[in-house]
Amino acid sequence: MKIIVFIEKNPVTGALRDVSIELAHKAYSLVKPFKGEVVGVFVGDELPQDCEQVFQFGLHRLVYYLNDNLAHLHSIAYKNIIKAMIEAETPDIVLFGATHTGRDLAPLLASALKTGLTADCTQLHIDDYKSQGPILYQVRPAFGGNILATIITPEHRPMMASVREGVMLPPETGPQHPTITEPFALNFKEEWIVNEFLSVAPKLTKINFNRTQIIVAGGAGVGSRADFRLINQLADALGGEAGASRAAVDFGFTSKDRQIGQTGAVVRPKLYIACGISGSIQHRAGMDESQKIMAINTDPQAPIFSIAHLGIVGDLNEIIPVMLQYLKEA
Amino acid sequence: MKKIIVLAKQVPDTANITGQAMKEDGTVNRAALPAVFNPDDLNAMETALTIKDTIGAEVIVITMGPPAAVAILKHALYMGADRVMLISDRKFAGADTLATSYVLAEAVKKIGAVDLVLAGRQAIDGDTAQVGPQVAEKIGFNQITYITGIETITENYLIVTRDGELQTERIKTPFPMLLTITDEANTPRYPNSLNMLKYFRADTASQFDDDQIETARAHNQVIPMWKADDLELDIKRCGIKGSPTRVSKIENITLTGGDLELYGTDSKDIKQLVHDLRKDYAEVNE
Ligand SMILES: Cc1cc2nc3c(=O)[nH]c(=O)nc-3n(C[C@H](O)[C@H](O)[C@H](O)COP(=O)(O)OP(=O)(O)OC[C@H]3O[C@@H](n4cnc5c(N)ncnc54)[C@H](O)[C@@H]3O)c2cc1C
Numbered sequence: 091m092k093i094i095v096f097i098e099k100n101p102v103t104g105a106l107r108d109v110s111i112e113l114a115h116k117a118y119s120l121v122k123p124f125k126g127e128v129v130g131v132f133v134g135d136e137l138p139q140d141c142e143q144v145f146q147f148g149l150h151r152l153v154y155y156l157n158d159n160l161a162h163l164h165s166i167a168y169k170n171i172i173k174a175m176i177e178a179e180t181p182d183i184v185l186f187g188a189t190h191t192g193r194d195l196a197p198l199l200a201s202a203l204k205t206g207l208t209a210d211c212t213q214l215h216i217d218d219y220k221s222q223g224p225i226l227y228q229v230r231p232a233f234g235g236n237i238l239a240t241i242i243t244p245e246h247r248p249m250m251a252s253v254r255e256g257v258m259l260p261p262e263t264g265p266q267h268p269t270i271t272e273p274f275a276l277n278f279k280e281e282w283i284v285n286e287f288l289s290v291a292p293k294l295t296k297i298n299f300n301r302t303q304i305i306v307a308g309g310a311g312v313g314s315r316a317d318f319r320l321i322n323q324l325a326d327a328l329g330g331e332a333g334a335s336r337a338a339v340d341f342g343f344t345s346k347d348r349q350i351g352q353t354g355a356v357v358r359p360k361l362y363i364a365c366g367i368s369g370s371i372q373h374r375a376g377m378d379e380s381q382k383i384m385a386i387n388t389d390p391q392a393p394i395f396s397i398a399h400l401g402i403v404g405d406l407n408e409i410i411p412v413m414l415q416y417l418k419e420a
Numbered sequence: 421m422k423k424i425i426v427l428a429k430q431v432p433d434t435a436n437i438t439g440q441a442m443k444e445d446g447t448v449n450r451a452a453l454p455a456v457f458n459p460d461d462l463n464a465m466e467t468a469l470t471i472k473d474t475i476g477a478e479v480i481v482i483t484m485g486p487p488a489a490v491a492i493l494k495h496a497l498y499m500g501a502d503r504v505m506l507i508s509d510r511k512f513a514g515a516d517t518l519a520t521s522y523v524l525a526e527a528v529k530k531i532g533a534v535d536l537v538l539a540g541r542q543a544i545d546g547d548t549a550q551v552g553p554q555v556a557e558k559i560g561f562n563q564i565t566y567i568t569g570i571e572t573i574t575e576n577y578l579i580v581t582r583d584g585e586l587q588t589e590r591i592k593t594p595f596p597m598l599l600t601i602t603d604e605a606n607t608p609r610y611p612n613s614l615n616m617l618k619y620f621r622a623d624t625a626s627q628f629d630d631d632q633i634e635t636a637r638a639h640n641q642v643i644p645m646w647k648a649d650d651l652e653l654d655i656k657r658c659g660i661k662g663s664p665t666r667v668s669k670i671e672n673i674t675l676t677g678g679d680l681e682l683y684g685t686d687s688k689d690i691k692q693l694v695h696d697l698r699k700d701y702a703e704v705n706e
């Protein structure tokens with residue numbers, strides 16, 4: 091059993107993306123029973139600075155191709171290079187982070203290799219298929235999150251899947267493999283570069299919810315941008331981070347990078363406090379695996395209460411100030 | 421004049437699930453969901469029409485789906501599309517993204533001499549965001565995904581903005597290309613009332629009586645339908661046969677009544693709540 095993991099660099103910091111570490115470890119746990127191998131592939135202008143981390147979390151080997159032209163995502167070039175790497179390695183499985191880069195490249199590669207691809211998986215496991223040997227079972231939400239589908243690619247290889255950041259968190263430490271990197275030889279063609287990047291501006295406030303244990307999220311029920319301060323204050327008082335529903339973001343109460351849900355971040359904190367959030371299926375898709383969920387909502391019928399462990403039926407504008415007061419005293 | 425193809429899909433409205441669409445067991449009754457124009461595809465339509473307004477273009481909208489998908493093609497005509505095309509055949513049923521993109525790519529090739537293909541970022545039923553890129557690969561076009569705006573439109577190139585997730589990118593890119601458009605790119609225009617008058621009877625040929633069809637054709641109201649044979653497709657690559665992925669299991673998500681502990685709104689209740697939460701946040705902040 092051999093799994094290829096697409097390794098990505100954060101273009102702003104130059105460090106590995108968390109999802110690459112998460113996938114390296116997931117792949118490692120999938121191949122372990124088969125004594126299989128996890129191979130990373132990296133394409134870009136420079137290797138990530140902290141490359142050794144993917145090995146500490148389960149990668150066996152990293153195959154890379156570097157070229158100054160590849161600082162930014164040139165889909166055609168990236169696709170051609172990764173395709174050559176996959177053809178040289180003949181893996182059973184290829185995994186991508188469901189990042190904007192991963193979701194740009196994975197479908198191009200699946201199309202070029204004429205194989206199946208399952209996007210945004212929330213669970214992956216290997217099991218026997220009709221006594222014909224082990225295959226990858228890929229679980230993902232579909233239909234706006236109303237169903238959970240298990241998808242397989244029984245006859246085509248490689249089997250391809252993408253996974254969002256924060257969904258498959260690794261344990262504190264991994265198997266500590268040695269760092270083994272191998273350059274990939276390739277006949278690079280200038281004609282693969284067709285786009286000209288005129289400017290690239292880092293987004294300043296990309297929040298990393300992965301390491302956040304407490305999230306206080308506000309929704310449409312917060313009412314205004316000014317009132318969203320209550321959410322920020324409660325998050326601060328608890329040592330957590332503020333999150334939001336899409337409605338709160340659309341109304342401009344807070345910034346888009348705080349959005350949680352199907353089209354925002356997927357989070358699994360120890361404590362999630364949903365304030366003025368109804369609990370739509372798209373919102374729940376991003377937070378329903380939180381360890382403890384608390385809800386404050388004026389509507390006792392709000393669906394959020396069906397997944398909450400603690401709740402108050404009432405006005406957040408009255409309740410949060412009282413909470414803040416007791417938190418200060420405590 | 422540029423030739424632009426918009427890929428549009430009719431989808432069940434998973435965003436507005438009302439009481440009627442819920443079954444008694446708390447799961448969604450998919451058959452009861454209304455069918456709508458996939459939201460991002462309206463943004464792709466608007467992008468096409470903006471380019472048409474700026475430098476002149478023929479905007480052709482194609483959809484692969486059941487005959488009922490004609491509804492979104494009519495909407496595209498109302499918005500200002502020049503031509504629409506339904507691609508429909510029982511042999512296409514059960515297609516995953518690979519098989520869908522194969523059929524759409526063959527249709528794009530048959531139309532020919534295309535400068536730009538526009539897709540939505542993703543469809544709200546599958547949420548895969550795969551069909552656009554897979555069409556690009558099959559027709560050999562450059563692609564840029566996650567488009568948040570078109571900044572400059574010229575005869576030879578576009579300057580677009582892309583949501584690179586951690587960074588915002590401004591990219592100059594020559595024709596031809598395929599772009600996938602996000603809902604941030606624009607606000608789709610409303611149907612034009614003159615176009616609505618012109619096309620409200622538009623439909624596929626089989627829906628007209630023999631004595632009406634000539635008049636309908638003369639008024640550009642017959643929506644062409646292509647079947648597998650019209651596209652000279654390799655049937656092994658279509659529909660369920662051409663789909664490498666299989667669904668091995670479906671579970672409906674039901675909201676399970678949890679072990680909810682409700683607190684009152686008196687200050688002593690809230691004090692108790694803060695006390696009970698304390699264990700959780702104190703542990704985290706150690
Ligand atoms: C393709 C797609 C993707 C989507 N992705 C996401 C996503 O990633 N994340 C996301 O969140 N949504 C997403 N949505 C939107 C989602 O469907 C809902 O519209 C959204 O989550 C609703 O946000 P809300 O709960 O804040 O607002 P509402 O549903 O309007 O709920 C507001 C709640 O506040 C309560 N309330 C009002 N006043 C008060 C008060 N004073 N005190 C306490 N409670 C009060 C109300 O009772 C109500 O329950 C997506 C939709 C689509 C179609």
Ligand SMILES: Nc1ncnc2c1ncn2[C@@H]1O[C@H](COP(=O)(O)O)[C@@H](O)[C@H]1O
Binds near residue numbers: 517547
């Ligand atoms: N059956 C189809 N007919 C036409 N366009 C489609 C079809 N399926 C997907 N698309 C296009 O591909 C985009 C992404 O779809 P998806 O990969 O299903 O998320 C959509 O927004 C459409 O532009």
